[in-house]
Every structure is written in C-alpha cells, then in structure tokens.
Amino acid sequence: MVILLSGVQTLTYIDETDPVLVIPPDYNGFRGAGCKYDTNPAITGQATVSDNCDKSVGITYSDVFLAATECKKVIARTWKATDMCGNTTTGIQTLTS
Secondary structure (H helix, E strand, C coil): CCCCCCCCCCCCCCCCCCCEEECCCCEECCECHHHCECCCHHHHCCCEEECCCCCCCEEEEEEEEEEECCCCEEEEEEEEEECCCCCEEEEEEEEEC
16 A cells, blocks of 8 residues: 655745945045045945845945035945845945045
C-alpha cells in the first residue's frame, strides 16, 4: 500500500533590517566668489546605501540652516534612506562656509 500526502507550506519573510547608509564627510568651504554658495551633493558629497533585500533603496536629503549670515553659512544636511519595506536610516552631514 502506497500513501501519498500533499500539502501547502507558506513561508513569510519579514525584513526588519535598516539599510546601511554611508554619510559623506562634513564639508567646509562651499562658498564661492561673491559669497555665493553651492550645496549640490556633486560638490559636497553624496551619501551611499546598501540593503539586505532591496537593491534600489531611495536616498533623500533635507537641509536646515543652523547659522546664516551674509558670508557664513552652517547647514545640517539630514540624509535618509528608505527600503521597500519601510525600514529607514538617517545621518547628518554638516556643511560650513
């Protein structure tokens, strides 16, 4: 006598691991001629990210002026990486003129 059994097994993977965000070093000297400044990440540094599940993690940043005079600026740039499961990591880069 041969008994055959079959069934369904459901496996659920839950990603609770935050992305790994590498913040560029603090940047000093973004002021140009006439006290104009350029805070473009191509100049001040771009954050990079890796993740255990998501190969296309989104990176965003927002800037807050900590000090702002005519020719002196200090900016706190907060970098944020969010993977497809909603896990996030943040880090701060300081930009100073």
